[in-house]
Amino acid sequence: MENKQKIFDQLFTQYRDWIFRLCYSYTRSEIQAEDLVQECFSKVWLNLSSFEHRSDYSTWIYRIAANTCLMQLRREKNNPVEYHQKLKDGSSEDRQEYNEDRSTVLYNAIALLNEIDRIIISMVLEDIPQKQIGEVLGITENNVNIKVYRIKRQLKELLSKNN
Structure with a gap:
């Protein structure tokens, strides 16, 4: 003990x-x-x-x-959390409020991802090696690479819509 x-x-x-x-x-x-x-x-x-x-x-x-x-x-x-709805609304007032802090904008966009993608990108942001991410999720390192690429592309699209 x-x-x-x-x-x-x-x-x-x-x-x-x-x-x-x-x-x-x-x-x-x-x-x-x-x-x-x-x-x-x-x-x-x-x-x-x-x-x-x-x-x-x-x-x-x-x-x-x-x-x-x-x-x-x-x-x-x-x-659903209120800021998810505000980001989807896209009014200039909402955009102005969330443009104050880049990290807030990024995390709000991440919050719009599906559950598994949120886990993956959170691990990437923590500098966890992709091999270890694969071990945690039970997928191959190559699959992690593909998913990270797609997640980044999706985040770029979300961020461009809300800027």
């Missing part, structure tokens, strides 16, 4: 901020992201003793976080 606690503490210290950024990219809410971080690390704690070391801890934890975020998105699917 003491060893489990030590490993958990190390994992929490090492990956907490990384997982927070992933969760925040989905929710755009610090409070919700913190809740999801807690949920992720609860799952890490519960499953730590059954971790089989077939992958790195980082891959395993990121998979837990990505799945937790996806589950949250599915739970909220019937309650």
Whole structure:
């Protein structure tokens, strides 16, 4: 038990901020992201003793976080976030409001992507190697490359529509 606690503490210290950024990219809410971080690390704690070391801890934890975020998105699917609607509206007032900060505009565009594409682009923005992204998602590195190319193209289209 003491060893489990030590490993958990190390994992929490090492990956907490990384997982927070992933969760925040989905929710755009610090409070919700913190809740999801807690949920992720609860799952890490519960499953730590059954971790089989077939992958790195980082891959395993990121998979837990990505799945937790996806589950949250599915739970909220019937309650779209207000900024999604504002971006789709495209009025000059909305565009002016979201042009204040480039990162806000980018994250709002990312929020319009489908769930898997959001996970992929969030990992790319975290500089996670595409091979590791493939491991997390259970797809080939080549498939990741293709998906990243398509996601970037889609983001360019979304951003050009809202500028």
